[in-house]
Amino acid sequence: MKMVIGIVRPERTNAVLEALYHAEVRGLSMSRVQGHGGELDRVETYRGTRVQMGLSEKVRIEIAVSDEFVDPTVKALCDGARTGEVGDGKVFVIPLERVVRIRSGQEDKSAVTPVGS
Numbered sequence: 001m002k003m004v005i006g007i008v009r010p011e012r013t014n015a016v017l018e019a020l021y022h023a024e025v026r027g028l029s030m031s032r033v034q035g036h037g038g039e040l041d042r043v044e045t046y047r048g049t050r051v052q053m054g055l056s057e058k059v060r061i062e063i064a065v066s067d068e069f070v071d072p073t074v075k076a077l078c079d080g081a082r083t084g085e086v087g088d089g090k091v092f093v094i095p096l097e098r099v100v101r102i103r104s105g106q107e108d109k110s111a112v113t114p115v116g117s
C-alpha cells in the first residue's frame with residue numbers, strides 16, 4: 001500500500017476529483033496548504049535586491065491506495081492538475097504500513113477499498 005499525496009492548484013481541484021473518480025479511486029482527504037515551489041520573488045530594497053520566498057495557496061489531496069491503484073492515482077492527479085505552467089504542483093508516493101477501518105476493524109487492503117465497490 002502507498003499514501004499518494006498530490007499538491008495541486010486550488011482551481012484544478014474539481015478536475016482532479018473528476019479524474020480520480022474516473023480512475024475508480026474512492027476515499028481521500030483534502031486540505032488547504034500554503035506552499036513554496038522554488039519561485040523566488042525579487043524585492044527591491046534601499047541597498048540592493050532581497051529575495052523573498054513567496055507562499056502560494058495549494059490544495060493537498062491524500063489518498064491511501066492498494067498497490068494496483070498507485071499508477072492510476074498518480075496519473076489521475078497529473079492529468080487533472082496539469083496546466084503546463086510553472087507551479088502545477090507535485091505528487092509524492094510514500095510507503096504505507098497499516099490501515100484500519102474503525103467501524104469493522106478491517107485492516108489493510110480491505111480497509112482502503114471502500115465498502116460497496
Ligand SMILES: Nc1ncnc2c1ncn2[C@@H]1O[C@H](COP(=O)(O)OP(=O)(O)OP(=O)(O)O)[C@@H](O)[C@H]1O
Pocket residue numbers: 007033034035036037038039056058085086087088089090
Ligand atoms: N520539495 C517539495 N517538498 C514539499 N512540497 C513541495 C516541494 N516542491 C513543491 N512542493 C509543494 O508543491 C507546490 C507546488 O510546487 P511547484 O509546482 O512550484 O513545484 P516545482 O517542482 O517548482 O514545479 P514547477 O517547475 O512546475 O513550478 C508548492 O507550493 C509546495 O506546496
Ligand SMILES: [Mg+2]
Pocket residue numbers: 037038039086087
Ligand atoms: Mg515551482
